[in-house]
Amino acid sequence: MSDTWKVGSLELSSRVLLGTARYPSQAILFDALAASGTQLVTVALRRVRPTGGEGDLYRGLVERGYHLLPNTAGCFTVKEAVTTAELAREALGTNLVKLEVIADEETLLPDPEATVRAASDLVARGFEVLPYTNDDPVTARRLADVGCAAVMPLAAPIGTGLGIRNPHNLSLIRSLVDVPVIVDAGIGTASDAAIAMELGCDAVLLNTAVARSDDPVAMARAMGLAVQAGRLARRAGRAPRQHLAEASTSMSGVAAFRAYESSKEMD
Amino acid sequence: MNVVVNGEPVVLEEPCSVEQVVRRVTAATEGVAVAVNGEVVRRAAWATALQPDDEVEILVATAGG
Numbered sequence: 001m002s003d004t005w006k007v008g009s010l011e012l013s014s015r016v017l018l019g020t021a022r023y024p025s026q027a028i029l030f031d032a033l034a035a036s037g038t039q040l041v042t043v044a045l046r047r048v049r050p051t052g053g054e055g056d057l058y059r060g061l062v063e064r065g066y067h068l069l070p071n072t073a074g075c076f077t078v079k080e081a082v083t084t085a086e087l088a089r090e091a092l093g094t095n096l097v098k099l100e101v102i103a104d105e106e107t108l109l110p111d112p113e114a115t116v117r118a119a120s121d122l123v124a125r126g127f128e129v130l131p132y133t134n135d136d137p138v139t140a141r142r143l144a145d146v147g148c149a150a151v152m153p154l155a156a157p158i159g160t161g162l163g164i165r166n167p168h169n170l171s172l173i174r175s176l177v178d179v180p181v182i183v184d185a186g187i188g189t190a191s192d193a194a195i196a197m198e199l200g201c202d203a204v205l206l207n208t209a210v211a212r213s214d215d216p217v218a219m220a221r222a223m224g225l226a227v228q229a230g231r232l233a234r235r236a237g238r239a240p241r242q243h244l245a246e247a248s249t250s251m252s253g254v255a256a257f258r259a260y261e262s263s264k265e266m267d
Numbered sequence: 268m269n270v271v272v273n274g275e276p277v278v279l280e281e282p283c284s285v286e287q288v289v290r291r292v293t294a295a296t297e298g299v300a301v302a303v304n305g306e307v308v309r310r311a312a313w314a315t316a317l318q319p320d321d322e323v324e325i326l327v328a329t330a331g332g
Contacts, residue, residue, distance in 0.1 A: 021332045022332070043331045044328070044331025045326045045327070046329040047274070048273065048292050048293045048327045057330060058295075062297075070328065071331050071332070083302065083305060087307055087326055090309060091327065092328060207332035
């Protein structure tokens with residue numbers, strides 16, 4: 001069953017986007033990426049260090065055929081985010097950008113107003129913008145309205161692993177925008193990823209849940225399977241919820257032992 | 268001439284192009300981007316000469332979420 005999806009100019013079959021930070025080693029990172037089945041991975045842009053070796057990650061990812069999604073992590077203003085995106089496009093040759101404009105260091109929650117302004121500016125500069133946003137349907141709709149290629153509401157704050165705090169908002173966002181909805185940040189374990197997909201989201205972006213698990217390669221595989229399972233369940237369409245119990249096995253033709261049970265009790 | 272490269276003061280012989288200062292810190296030819304005084308310098312313009320007190324940022328792709 002073909003079930004590809006499009007984000008910007010990319011057509012993907014995997015619905016897992018994986019971050020490249022916080023793994024115990026680069027070898028484990030590459031094994032985890034492969035185990036998850038991801039095709040699109042996030043990277044940051046940072047100062048080159050004089051000790052060298054920095055080219056390895058970029059080359060390693062490109063040689064393995066991954067599409068790169070540079071982020072603007074660490075940006076607190078529209079100007080910082082736009083300049084970082086321009087530098088990322090120059091370095092990596094992609095118009096895709098994961099836009100993050102963070103409001104404060106304590107919560108790492110997005111600044112909604114600055115995110116919308118930066119997104120609008122980047123769209124005008126020809127970027128395919130994937131903004132990290134709060135799970136607020138109004139902000140998500142504004143981001144879609146200014147031309148973002150997707151919206152990426154959080155499940156919970158970055159790195160917390162608290163899972164989907166407001167499933168109703170994610171489902172509202174899904175019904176209010178026409179672009180892909182990618183749950184970004186806060187996924188803790190495989191069931192969170194499955195729920196995101198069951199809610200109708202198009203993909204899941206995660207990092208810490210895999211990188212900081214006891215076995216990142218096994219967790220990456222679990223996430224890949226959970227996303228597939230959640231997606232399949234969504235497409236299959238769940239049976240309706242009911243208030244009272246309803247036997248799944250028919251009562252028709254049930255054997256008549258009751259009379260025997262009650263007569264025994266009388267003995 | 269004194270410039271700042273990735274936050275560190277550096278003394279360069281004049282003239283020095285953007286490309287030459289990049290080569291001081293990395294041999295990588297791909298995956299590198301440069302900003303001078305907060306403005307992106309496209310690869311095609313790396314022959315541009317640096318000016319005294321320029322602030323140069325040389326960035327590469329690193330692990331990120």
